[in-house]
Amino acid sequence: MFFDTGKPKCGKKCSPACDCGKYVEVWNDVFMQFNKNADGTFSPLAQKNVDTGMGLERALMNVQGLKSVYDTDVFVPIVNKIKELSGSAADTDESLKAVRVVADHIRTSTFIIGDERGVTPSNVDQGYILRRLLRRAIRFGSGIGLKAGDYSKIADVVVDVYKDVYPELVIARDKIIHEIDEEQERFSRTLENGIKEFEKLCKYIQGDTINGKSAFRLYDTYGFPLEMTVEMAKERGFKVDIDGFNARFEEHRNLSHAGAEQRFKGGLADTGELTARLHTATHLMHRALKEVLNDDSVNQRGSNITPERLRFDFSFGRAMTPEEVKAVEDKVNAAIKADVPVTCEEMTVDEAKAAGAVGLFASKYGEKVKVYTMGEFSKEICGGPHAARTGELGHFRIVKEQSSSAGVRRIKAVLE
Numbered sequence: 001m002f003f004d005t006g007k008p009k010c011g012k013k014c015s016p017a018c019d020c021g022k023y024v025e026v027w028n029d030v031f032m033q034f035n036k037n038a039d040g041t042f043s044p045l046a047q048k049n050v051d052t053g054m055g056l057e058r059a060l061m062n063v064q065g066l067k068s069v070y071d072t073d074v075f076v077p078i079v080n081k082i083k084e085l086s087g088s089a090a091d092t093d094e095s096l097k098a099v100r101v102v103a104d105h106i107r108t109s110t111f112i113i114g115d116e117r118g119v120t121p122s123n124v125d126q127g128y129i130l131r132r133l134l135r136r137a138i139r140f141g142s143g144i145g146l147k148a149g150d151y152s153k154i155a156d157v158v159v160d161v162y163k164d165v166y167p168e169l170v171i172a173r174d175k176i177i178h179e180i181d182e183e184q185e186r187f188s189r190t191l192e193n194g195i196k197e198f199e200k201l202c203k204y205i206q207g208d209t210i211n212g213k214s215a216f217r218l219y220d221t222y223g224f225p226l227e228m229t230v231e232m233a234k235e236r237g238f239k240v241d242i243d244g245f246n247a248r249f250e251e252h253r254n255l256s257h258a259g260a261e262q263r264f265k266g267g268l269a270d271t272g273e274l275t276a277r278l279h280t281a282t283h284l285m286h287r288a289l290k291e292v293l294n295d296d297s298v299n300q301r302g303s304n305i306t307p308e309r310l311r312f313d314f315s316f317g318r319a320m321t322p323e324e325v326k327a328v329e330d331k332v333n334a335a336i337k338a339d340v341p342v343t344c345e346e347m348t349v350d351e352a353k354a355a356g357a358v359g360l361f362a363s364k365y366g367e368k369v370k371v372y373t374m375g376e377f378s379k380e381i382c383g384g385p386h387a388a389r390t391g392e393l394g395h396f397r398i399v400k401e402q403s404s405s406a407g408v409r410r411i412k413a414v415l416e
Helices: 055-063 076-086 093-114 125-142 150-162 175-201 212-222 226-235 241-265 273-293 322-340 349-354
Strands: 002-003 023-025 031-036 042-050 301-303 312-313 340-346 369-374 378-381 394-404 406-415
Touching: 055 349, 076 394, 093 125, 093 150, 093 175, 093 378, 093 406, 125 150, 125 175, 125 226, 150 175, 175 212, 175 226, 212 226, 212 241, 226 241, 273 301, 273 312, 273 322, 273 378, 273 406, 322 394, 349 369
Parallel strands: none
Antiparallel strands: 002 023, 031 042, 301 312, 312 406, 340 369, 369 378, 394 406
8 A cells, every 4th residue: 555645756747656765655554545456557446535543343352341251242152152151250261262263263254154055065166275274163152061052052143143134144044043053963974983983193292293193083083174183282282294194195185186087077987878868967966955955055976887786975964855765756757858959059158157167176177178958957067978958768766865974975776
């Protein structure tokens, strides 16, 4: 940002781009007088501002004459709920830190889940950040006596505090409570064993460093993010071999990428006619799942197709009801009955996204991808073989719907 000293030195109509010294660049962003345009020129702002960089909560803390943002009226109801549920008076530095971590992380998680894009805990992208926040809150909360169901009660208070300003949180209240309860249940099943494993590991460390292999095992087996292992190690006076962890993680990622390439091909056991038909049915079912479950976060997590059946893994946090299973079958069979052509176009990934195609956009595609369209019933990036028309598929029937892993469901289906 630039501040006008009011003392022109060059005798010309100068601007912040001039080096005469009239304008002083202020690096701490206190003074805001000019907007820098895309071409590098500057234009005066209609509203001149002073930016302290303190944020809403810090400004509120100063206005209310308090010493901590956690004492402000946007945090007090949340903090009080944590103290009530845990029985903690937060009268020690350790318990005070735990209460504040839980308050901050549950508040943040509530907003992430309540967002219209519907982020849920997972091991990738935004879902991974959310999972880290929730699991760190759960870890600290367990140390002050918080139990199953307590974290969603805290989130409920967050919704009440902010509902007048963020009404979308009220709309998403049930989803927020469900997702937090589900993640708490998933993590609590492994947290106790993970901490025992960590403590056991600490007893046998030679030197002051936890090696990368051990840190990755905690991550891969017990769901401990690296940051959690580093934090727990620091509390006990140890370091973590982060480079070693990253090397193990890279190996794991390469294996996962190989699996992603297989999914991109459709998970096909072969490329025969029956397999191609079942592969085509998988596309129709993927779209039907999104519509019936009314959840855009429902996405493919794996696929394996043989001439006899299809197996399809997808992200979803609960078992489907019999009515939902029947609705998916009906939608797929309606698409088959419509007997629309299966067309293929080559385009860039950006063009595919703009066209509304479904795809594993985290994967490394080439410059061009194939997009298969089946009328209004499906549009998806894929590299495998397909039927010429949906009418060739016969009758679609789901044989089984079951859990595959945490947050992932599995469907087995056939064409008759």
